[in-house]
Amino acid sequence: MSKKHIRPRLVFADRDGNIFDHPDLLMLCRKGTEFVQPGPRDLMPLPEGSDIFLLPGRNALGLDPNSGAIEVMDNNPVAAFVCPGHTLTGICAFETPPGVTPLPLFAYGALGFAKGRFWVCANQVDPDPRQKFEEIPQGSIEQGARDWLAAFPENRLVRHLANCALNTCCPAARNLALGRYEAPLPTAQGCNAACLGCISQQPGDSGFPATQSRIGFRPSTLELLQIMRAHAGHESRPIFSFGQGCEGEPLLETSLIAEACRTYRREGGTGTININTNGSLPAAIPDLAGSGLSSIRVSLNSGQEEYYSSYYRPRSYGFTEVKETIREAKSHGLFVSLNYLFFPGLNDTEQEYRAFGGLLEETGPDFIQLRNLNLDPELYLQTLNPVQSPFMGFANFKKRLKKDFPWIRTGYFNPWLG
Numbered sequence: 492m493s494k495k496h497i498r499p500r501l502v503f504a505d506r507d508g509n510i511f512d513h514p515d516l517l518m519l520c521r522k523g524t525e526f527v528q529p530g531p532r533d534l535m536p537l538p539e540g541s542d543i544f545l546l547p548g549r550n551a552l553g554l555d556p557n558s559g560a561i562e563v564m565d566n567n568p569v570a571a572f573v574c575p576g577h578t579l580t581g582i583c584a585f586e587t588p589p590g591v592t593p594l595p596l597f598a599y600g601a602l603g604f605a606k607g608r609f610w611v612c613a614n615q616v617d618p619d620p621r622q623k624f625e626e627i628p629q630g631s632i633e634q635g636a637r638d639w640l641a642a643f644p645e646n647r648l649v650r651h652l653a654n655c656a657l658n659t660c661c662p663a664a665r666n667l668a669l670g671r672y673e674a675p676l677p678t679a680q681g682c683n684a685a686c687l688g689c690i691s692q693q694p695g696d697s698g699f700p701a702t703q704s705r706i707g708f709r710p711s712t713l714e715l716l717q718i719m720r721a722h723a724g725h726e727s728r729p730i731f732s733f734g735q736g737c738e739g740e741p742l743l744e745t746s747l748i749a750e751a752c753r754t755y756r757r758e759g760g761t762g763t764i765n766i767n768t769n770g771s772l773p774a775a776i777p778d779l780a781g782s783g784l785s786s787i788r789v790s791l792n793s794g795q796e797e798y799y800s801s802y803y804r805p806r807s808y809g810f811t812e813v814k815e816t817i818r819e820a821k822s823h824g825l826f827v828s829l830n831y832l833f834f835p836g837l838n839d840t841e842q843e844y845r846a847f848g849g850l851l852e853e854t855g856p857d858f859i860q861l862r863n864l865n866l867d868p869e870l871y872l873q874t875l876n877p878v879q880s881p882f883m884g885f886a887n888f889k890k891r892l893k894k895d896f897p898w899i900r901t902g903y904f905n906p907w908l909g
């Protein structure tokens with residue numbers, strides 16, 4: 492079915508939560524500060540494993556195909572939380588009356604209905620199935636978690652991750668329970684940033700909760716090693732990732748992480764050892780690289796310092812240190828990924844492309860993970876207060892990256908490096 496002629500209709504919900512497609516009004520999406528009709532390359536059928544959210548206290552926006560006017564409905568908008576491996580190309584279009592509390596920490600994709608199915612503003616950027624759980628019985632995850640608890644009853648980190656797998660449904664912890672793909676290794680209780688969308692710690696007055704409970708202890712080297720050794724025994728292509736959603740900044744625990752890596756490698760441990768970080772401490776890189784770390788993933792929402800600082804609210808470092816960390820990692824032979832938090836209509840503007848392109852030229856990373864920003868879009872725009880400039884669309888953005896930076900791969904997940 493060619494997408495060229497797909498003009499999805501608006502999807503909305505009544506006050507009882509029943510979801511409808513509008514008989515006349517067409518779907519709109521937000522791109523930056525604007526509301527536009529999605530183009531064919533913005534749309535895809537809603538992929539399995541995605542969730543649909545009703546956004547309370549807000550009004551859905553639709554397009555009148557006759558007048559071209561934007562209609563404000565007295566009904567709730569409905570958004571898609573698209574499954575991993577997909578990047579949003581357009582945000583759900585809605586208006587919020589004054590005094591309504593911010594939305595919780597998710598990414599709200601624009602959703603429409605046409606030809607008997609839901610369509611979402613998203614593109615698949617990574618076919619890797621590591622966070623697909625539709626075909627996996629919950630019992631397998633529960634049994635896996637119980638096996639870990641039985642094998643390592645004294646290991647606090649195993650207890651923490653078993654809880655994550657069973658109660659917060661963290662995909663990384665579930666994979667550990669299933670003995671596959673990427674093992675999460677949280678270590679840090681503190682952080683040197685205060686990201687607006689931090690999922691493990693939110694100030695009391697933010698108006699929305701952290702979605703993960705931050706780790707409350709410092710694991711020992713042995714607790715880390717027990718997990719690394721056992722996971723390598725289950726998964727032939729193991730990936731280990733320090734820097735998880737349930738912790739602070741792992742570079743603040745460099746000595747602990749380096750000791751675990753060094754011991755694991757010394758005893759012949761294989762696989763990709765990765766650290767997901769805010770990139771705040773370039774001085775930590777030589778020790779980590781020397782200890783057997785394979786890769787680093789540095790998180791950023793923009794190539795523009797002003798927008799970076801508005802979102803990450805760094806305390807004891809700045810954009811300069813982030814770039815220096817990427818350069819340092821490259822010079823020490825690490826594989827470098829950027830965790831690029833993409834917001835349609837902001838990250839695909841010429842202004843951002845120039846700044847981000849400059850950063851790529853300057854620092855030379857290997858991989859860009861095109862991720863969604865999990866935050867109330869209106870709060871993000873209020874905070875960044877961007878000057879809206881023309882945007883090229885996600886598909887064009889990706890195409891230009893490929894042409895201008897052919898050595899850089901794009902995707903969504905930390906790659907296994909052999």
Ligand code: SF4
Nearest residue numbers: 682684685686689739
């Ligand atoms: S760097 Fe990570 S832990 Fe620190 S504030 Fe940001 S999201 Fe939270």
